[in-house]
Amino acid sequence: MEIVRVENLCKTYGKGEARVEALKQVSFSMNRGEFGAVVGESGSGKSTLLNCMGGLDKADGGKVFLNGRDLFAMGEKERTVFRRQNVGFIFQSFHLIPELTVEQNMIFPLLLDYKKPDQERVEELLEVLGLENRRRHLPGQLSGGQQQRVAIGRALMARPALVLADEPTGNLDSRNSQDVLELLCQASRRYQQTVLMITHNMNLTAVADRVFRVTDGMLCELGGERS
Amino acid sequence: MRHYLDLVSISAREHKRQNKMTRLCIVLAVFLVTVIFGMADMEMRSQMLQAVRSDGSWHAGFVANEEQGAILAARPEVKRIARYGALNYYRQDGYQIEGEETLICGFDPELLEMFPAVELLEGELPLEKQQAAVSETVRRRLGVQVGDTLTLTAPGGEALSYEITGITRDTALLAEKDALGISLSMEGFEALPREDAKAQEELYYVTFRSFTNIQRTIREIQGQLGLGEDEVRQNAKVLMLLFQSRDSYLMQFYFVAVVLAVLVLVAGVLMITASMNSSIARRTEFFGMLRCLGATRGQVIRFVRKEALGWCRQAIPLGVLGGSVVVWGLCALLRFLSPGLFEGLPVFGVSYMAILAGILVGLITVLLAARAPARRAAQVSPLTAVSGNGGSVQPAGRAANTKIFKVDVALGIHYASGSKRNFFLVSGSFAFSIILFLAFSTAVDFMHHALTPLQPWAPDVYAYSKEQKNLIPRGIREKIKDCPGVKRVFGRGFGELAVTTEEGEETLILLSYDEQQFAWAGDSLIEGKLEDVIAGKGILLAFREESILAGRDRLSVRREGNAQELLVCGILENIPYYSEAGGAAGVAICSEELFSRLTGETGYGVLDIQMEGNAGDQQVEEVRRRVEEACGEGISFSDKRIGNREARGAGYSMALFLYGFLAVIGLISFFNMVNSIAMSVSARMREYGAMRAIGMGTDQLIRMVLGETLTYTVFGVLFGCVAGIPLNRKLFTSLVTSRWGEAWRLPVGELVMMAGIVLAAVCLAVLGPARQIRRMTVVDTIGAE
Numbered sequence A: 001m002e003i004v005r006v007e008n009l010c011k012t013y014g015k016g017e018a019r020v021e022a023l024k025q026v027s028f029s030m031n032r033g034e035f036g037a038v039v040g041e042s043g044s045g046k047s048t049l050l051n052c053m054g055g056l057d058k059a060d061g062g063k064v065f066l067n068g069r070d071l072f073a074m075g076e077k078e079r080t081v082f083r084r085q086n087v088g089f090i091f092q093s094f095h096l097i098p099e100l101t102v103e104q105n106m107i108f109p110l111l112l113d114y115k116k117p118d119q120e121r122v123e124e125l126l127e128v129l130g131l132e133n134r135r136r137h138l139p140g141q142l143s144g145g146q147q148q149r150v151a152i153g154r155a156l157m158a159r160p161a162l163v164l165a166d167e168p169t170g171n172l173d174s175r176n177s178q179d180v181l182e183l184l185c186q187a188s189r190r191y192q193q194t195v196l197m198i199t200h201n202m203n204l205t206a207v208a209d210r211v212f213r214v215t216d217g218m219l220c221e222l223g224g225e226r227s
Numbered sequence B: 001m002r003h004y005l006d007l008v009s010i011s012a013r014e015h016k017r018q019n020k021m022t023r024l025c026i027v028l029a030v031f032l033v034t035v036i037f038g039m040a041d042m043e044m045r046s047q048m049l050q051a052v053r054s055d056g057s058w059h060a061g062f063v064a065n066e067e068q069g070a071i072l073a074a075r076p077e078v079k080r081i082a083r084y085g086a087l088n089y090y091r092q093d094g095y096q097i098e099g100e101e102t103l104i105c106g107f108d109p110e111l112l113e114m115f116p117a118v119e120l121l122e123g124e125l126p127l128e129k130q131q132a133a134v135s136e137t138v139r140r141r142l143g144v145q146v147g148d149t150l151t152l153t154a155p156g157g158e159a160l161s162y163e164i165t166g167i168t169r170d171t172a173l174l175a176e177k178d179a180l181g182i183s184l185s186m187e188g189f190e191a192l193p194r195e196d197a198k199a200q201e202e203l204y205y206v207t208f209r210s211f212t213n214i215q216r217t218i219r220e221i222q223g224q225l226g227l228g229e230d231e232v233r234q235n236a237k238v239l240m241l242l243f244q245s246r247d248s249y250l251m252q253f254y255f256v257a258v259v260l261a262v263l264v265l266v267a268g269v270l271m272i273t274a275s276m277n278s279s280i281a282r283r284t285e286f287f288g289m290l291r292c293l294g295a296t297r298g299q300v301i302r303f304v305r306k307e308a309l310g311w312c313r314q315a316i317p318l319g320v321l322g323g324s325v326v327v328w329g330l331c332a333l334l335r336f337l338s339p340g341l342f343e344g345l346p347v348f349g350v351s352y353m354a355i356l357a358g359i360l361v362g363l364i365t366v367l368l369a370a371r372a373p374a375r376r377a378a379q380v381s382p383l384t385a386v387s388g389n390g391g392s393v394q395p396a397g398r399a400a401n402t403k404i405f406k407v408d409v410a411l412g413i414h415y416a417s418g419s420k421r422n423f424f425l426v427s428g429s430f431a432f433s434i435i436l437f438l439a440f441s442t443a444v445d446f447m448h449h450a451l452t453p454l455q456p457w458a459p460d461v462y463a464y465s466k467e468q469k470n471l472i473p474r475g476i477r478e479k480i481k482d483c484p485g486v487k488r489v490f491g492r493g494f495g496e497l498a499v500t501t502e503e504g505e506e507t508l509i510l511l512s513y514d515e516q517q518f519a520w521a522g523d524s525l526i527e528g529k530l531e532d533v534i535a536g537k538g539i540l541l542a543f544r545e546e547s548i549l550a551g552r553d554r555l556s557v558r559r560e561g562n563a564q565e566l567l568v569c570g571i572l573e574n575i576p577y578y579s580e581a582g583g584a585a586g587v588a589i590c591s592e593e594l595f596s597r598l599t600g601e602t603g604y605g606v607l608d609i610q611m612e613g614n615a616g617d618q619q620v621e622e623v624r625r626r627v628e629e630a631c632g633e634g635i636s637f638s639d640k641r642i643g644n645r646e647a648r649g650a651g652y653s654m655a656l657f658l659y660g661f662l663a664v665i666g667l668i669s670f671f672n673m674v675n676s677i678a679m680s681v682s683a684r685m686r687e688y689g690a691m692r693a694i695g696m697g698t699d700q701l702i703r704m705v706l707g708e709t710l711t712y713t714v715f716g717v718l719f720g721c722v723a724g725i726p727l728n729r730k731l732f733t734s735l736v737t738s739r740w741g742e743a744w745r746l747p748v749g750e751l752v753m754m755a756g757i758v759l760a761a762v763c764l765a766v767l768g769p770a771r772q773i774r775r776m777t778v779v780d781t782i783g784a785e
Helices: A046-053 A077-086 A102-107 A108-112 A119-129 A146-155 A176-191 A202-207 B006-012 B014-055 B066-072 B136-142 B172-177 B186-190 B214-225 B236-241 B249-280 B280-292 B295-338 B352-379 B382-385 B405-418 B422-448 B476-481 B514-522 B528-535 B592-599 B619-633 B641-682 B685-694 B698-740 B748-775 B778-783
Strands: A002-013 A020-031 A036-038 A063-066 A087-089 A162-168 A193-198 A210-215 A219-224 B060-064 B078-087 B100-107 B120-123 B133-134 B148-154 B161-168 B180-184 B201-206 B233-234 B460-465 B486-492 B494-501 B505-511 B525-528 B539-542 B554-559 B562-572 B586-593 B606-611 B635-639
Touching: A002 B014, A020 A046, A020 A063, A020 A193, A020 A219, A036 A046, A036 A176, A036 A202, A036 B014, A046 A063, A046 A162, A046 B180, A077 A087, A077 A108, A077 B698, A087 A146, A102 A108, A102 A146, A108 A146, A108 B405, A119 A146, A119 A176, A146 A162, A146 A176, A162 A176, A176 A193, A176 A202, A193 B606, B006 B014, B006 B295, B014 B236, B014 B249, B014 B295, B014 B352, B014 B641, B066 B078, B066 B201, B066 B214, B078 B172, B078 B186, B078 B476, B078 B539, B100 B186, B133 B136, B133 B148, B133 B280, B136 B161, B136 B180, B161 B180, B172 B635, B172 B641, B180 B186, B214 B233, B249 B352, B249 B422, B249 B641, B249 B698, B249 B778, B280 B295, B295 B352, B295 B641, B352 B778, B382 B405, B405 B422, B405 B698, B422 B641, B422 B748, B460 B619, B476 B486, B476 B606, B476 B619, B486 B505, B486 B514, B494 B592, B505 B514, B505 B554, B505 B592, B514 B525, B514 B528, B528 B539, B539 B635, B554 B592, B606 B619, B619 B635, B641 B685, B641 B698, B641 B748, B685 B698, B698 B748
Parallel strands: A036 A193, A036 A210, A087 A162, A162 A193, B100 B180, B133 B161, B505 B586, B539 B562
Antiparallel strands: A002 A020, A002 A063, A210 A219, B060 B201, B060 B233, B078 B100, B078 B201, B120 B161, B133 B180, B148 B161, B460 B606, B460 B635, B486 B606, B494 B505, B494 B554, B525 B562, B539 B586, B554 B562
């Protein structure tokens, strides 16, 4: 079942000589439960692709369909609400809210909808992430690996259809990187969520179903373990 | 980039917005301090000008003989000394010119330097025994000129002749009493025949040199010359303005001034510290990075100092200049409102005290506040910084409470209250605005009590019958009204009726009012109908506590055997005339027509005339001529223009400065709140970007900012009231209750006004960041830094 479809996505930065075409007519789609990895040189357009797919940034041309809905056809407010319910983001620098505990950070997207979180789901995720004993801790009291696990928990909590991870292991050591990767795999396999992850580490692409390479704003599929 | 300190300007370019707001905050704080101190300085100067004009610039006066005077003059502290003597001050001792009591004074020519109000209009001052200078009134009434001879009759009947050498301007007292006055040389004054020894006394007026401890010197002189307390005079107003008075009330006044000055300084310090604290996280991270790169603690401190001095270089001159411009504007306004009185006030006056206070508060606070992030950065271990964990998450002390409030509001509240230091600084700076406002508002209460305002009915000139008879014909009003320079003319008749009360027959004073006076009376009508009184149906009674006439609908009155009933049509809260009414049972007011019916008299006892602002002596003279023409000899005149001008001037200057203080405090509070919130939001933009990325809507972010703003505001207002109201009470007691006995009341008006300012500030404080948040692009924000 197709979850996300990208059609002729274009994005340009700057003007005149400083003009950079970050994305050139990018098109692809992903199905439910697929785990995709995006590789490419720095500045090739990987993050731009992810930001446009997640509705954080607006493309200059093309469309992104998520669960059949055109992201760019929505108004700002509608897109924000749709995004927090359908897209989970994981960033390299975690972006946790220092004033909230581990548990509060994880349920934050639900709180933004003024919904009461499903406590069973919270317990389950805390267990999967190995953070049961850290639930009342503040981000400042956690290690980098633990913080990234909290960020993953937050991305998965609302059961979004698509999880976008921008170099989630960039700030972590190899052991923590491996843990994060396993968690993302679980999201894809166990919870049937579509995951698209940017990485510089080719070793990490081994677990991906599909691997894409972005070169000078153009996307090509390299294949993957399952493909 | 040649030097590591060049990074300061590069960093400034990168954080343009944040730096702009920091500078704005320094500008505001310096402006506040400069304006308040500058205004206080200018107000002191203007009060000094008025004090010198009305009372002279002398510091102390000693009743002394010639020998003691010589000792006094020889003292090193004495800068200027002049003898002065006055005779027939109350115009009842028998010194007369052409049969009219005359006030005589004798003085050394040096005295003129101490009394600028004594102005020589023509000729010269008398230097010889047989010479005299006469006042304007003498010249006008007796038609004498410089060079003429004048004869003064002493109480014993001796006739003394003087050659007139000059004409002096009337003093306020001479003009009001329409009295004749002559000035003699000291030699001539001493030669006057006197009836009692006390009249021989002469005063030595003294001005001391700068930096003299005047009170101590006066005590020393008293001891040296063996003078009693009643033989020493002090120029209270001038000494007060020189901070040289030891009067117990003035000591309380100084205490209030010191409290207010300290409050202003603390408010300035708090504002700057609070603003700099809002960017402490970003700056700590940056300085931490510098330390990791190998910068020593000293280098970081030098960096901080250069950065801070950069802010000061632009912000302090701007704040000082802005403050000075406002003070100049107020001085110009004062000169415009009362040109005669304030021409000595400089338009572009420089208040060194204000500038110094502004610079010191700005510079010292900025340098100290800027060090805090550097100190904190120095405590971060380089290892922590290098690992990348140091800067990724700014540690919070405790978690936000999402159980009571929704997450957006909860985070807003937490942002405000999470850091105790920040919370104290920001809400403290808000609180200080309220405390300042409440403290300064007591000065306005003081002003209302200290200055008897010039009431709308206050006349500039008035004519009255010498024997308290209603000799001025009513028809004269029309004649005077046509005179050039006359603004209003209104008159009153006075009569007495016998009124029957439970305690027997008492006196009721009856006044007749014309339309103009009835119009003013309307404002103080407590009950009843003014129209009925105007129509002649009855009388108005002036309210008096426990009056035996209270509660009566009708009064039985009698005059010269004719008894009749008078209808009481209303009660007036107060009337400007006969407020005490002596031993009379009360004061009643009626129409002119009823007055004539009751008393049989058709004239006025007093005719009040208000002149246009630009009316001069000639116009007043014309009025006087017409009155004299119509009424003949039995009329006296009183010219109150000088006194009125002084009262109006004192009122203008004090009101202008005090309301100016309040306006500046209100305005600064407003901008401080707006700027503090804008800075706080600006410092958190990266976090807001992350929240937007996670899915927070702009409305939710704005609610979060509102939550933060309201937290600061609510607690700021609370702290402000908790500290401000007792302070208001203390200052009110010192300034007002101790002198006029009025009890303190909760300053509701001031609180409501401050609440209005705070509310407006909250709205504007949220509006700016809301616009910024709406414009924010998530990708750029989270990608920044």
